[in-house]
Amino acid sequence: MEKALQNTIALLSRTPAVLNALLRDLPDEWTHRNEGENTFSPFDAVGHLIHGERTDWMPRAKIVLQHGESVAFEPFDRWGHLEECQSKSLPELLDEFAQLRAENLSELRGLGLRREDLARCGRHPALGAVTLSELLATWAAHDLDHLHQISRTMAHQYREAVGPWSVYLGVLQCQAHGA
């Protein structure tokens, strides 16, 4: 397998265990608070990752392989997870994410992608031509984006509690909110 794809899969395969170690049975003050209106709590972020497993990454990869640029991806709904999450607990979401991710990675490995497959182009509804390689790299970077967001959102809950130390904590100065 291409080295870059191996690195991508190495990261993708770890994220469910990372979120499990961080969030399972953690008090709600950490997991269910956000950074203000229209921002994600850690609970929301896990729901959003689940929605991506169902509707974004592997479905798009298959569109690239089957249709190339002739069929644009469906737009992804950033808040598409809300209804699905309402009746679930965080442990349930963590379990669901782990299961979906494992299934998707099994399917990805099964595709036996070669260098020329990774170079194939699909069509993003807003960004235009994108390669399969870029899609898969973005899947991994998107995990990191939400780990970054979750750690920032949790730190936000302690912005007063740390007192004068706030000036030393870069995480409290991060302006990537809502991204």
Place this chain on the structure above:
Amino acid sequence: MEKALQNTIALLSRTPAVLNALLRDLPDEWTHRNEGENTFSPFDAVGHLIHGERTDWMPRAKIVLQHGESVAFEPFDRWGHLEECQSKSLPELLDEFAQLRAENLSELRGLGLRREDLARCGRHPALGAVTLSELLATWAAHDLDHLHQISRTMAHQYREAVGPWSVYLGVLQCQAHGA
């Protein structure tokens, strides 16, 4: 125990397992690259967390309890981990961090801190008067600061690989580098 202290300990007790799930046996392209000169790789961040366990958090907590504001904390050396880390592997550092953190939390719980203890003041060499409560909250927020940094540093390695998707990834826009 005070609710806020329970929440702090809940977070602090999880960080070693989070870093273990994320970093152990991950390819060096993720773990040993940084964001440029004078920035931490994930490997450096774990070493830095170890250095904090040894020289920062609990030693300072004990200074507050024993001396109040009469004895200022030793300044913390942000690069104090470098020499210690040079000969070690990342799995060794992860094990060491987990052990030191468990020992420190055991000692913290053993102190049986009451509300009036948490309100006691110590003296930071640069920030001046700080409470024990603020010190302990900062210990937890500092974990999140480095989880935030590690996820950003890892995402940085994929800034080219994601192609046009970079505009959607807040983690690639974060300006908290080096903090």
